[in-house]
Amino acid sequence: MRATNFLRVLNKQFLGIAGDAANAVTNKLKSPSPPAPARKPAFIDAFLYKMKKNPELLKNKQIWSRRSTILPEFVDSHVRIYNGKTFIRCKITEGKVGHKFGEFALTRKRKAKDQPNAKVKQLKKKK
Structure with missing residues (x-):
């Protein structure tokens, strides 16, 4: 006790x-x-915060800040997000609000799955 x-x-x-x-x-x-722990505020880069007031400036804009949070003001705009090599074009929808920009610009290529018939075709071409 x-x-x-x-x-x-x-x-x-x-x-x-x-x-x-x-x-x-x-x-x-x-x-x-004890009081409930307070939640951290969302991180928004300074230049994106300026565009919060006028989302028209964000149309087709290049974004390097992958860690910035997507705000509701940015919905229905197209942006280009840097993935470390190139810029990936991305349309911001309501479902993406609250996530980070970097989540939608993949930095690694997807591996193509090896098909079992592909090796057989290569062997037939060699003959």
């Missing part, structure tokens, strides 16, 4: 309180719960 609960039981026995009055006393003795 925790020390605070033990003290509450002793207080009830000492005061001779039972029932609803005992619950009222223990509720008064409870310490307030």
Whole structure:
């Protein structure tokens, strides 16, 4: 039994309180719960923050800041996001709001799956 609960039981026995009055006393003795942790604000690059007021400036703009958060003001605009080598064109929709720009510009190429018939075709061409 925790020390605070033990003290509450002793207080009830000492005061001779039972029932609803005992619950009222223990509720008064409870310490307030700690505040919930605050959430960090979304990161937005300075030049994107300026475009927040006028989203028309964002149309077909090149973006290097992959860590910036997509805001609702940017919906229905096309941007080009840098992936480390080239710029990837991306249309911002409502579903992308709250995500980062970098999530929609992949930095690695997808591997093509080897098909079992591909090796057979190569062997036939050699003959």
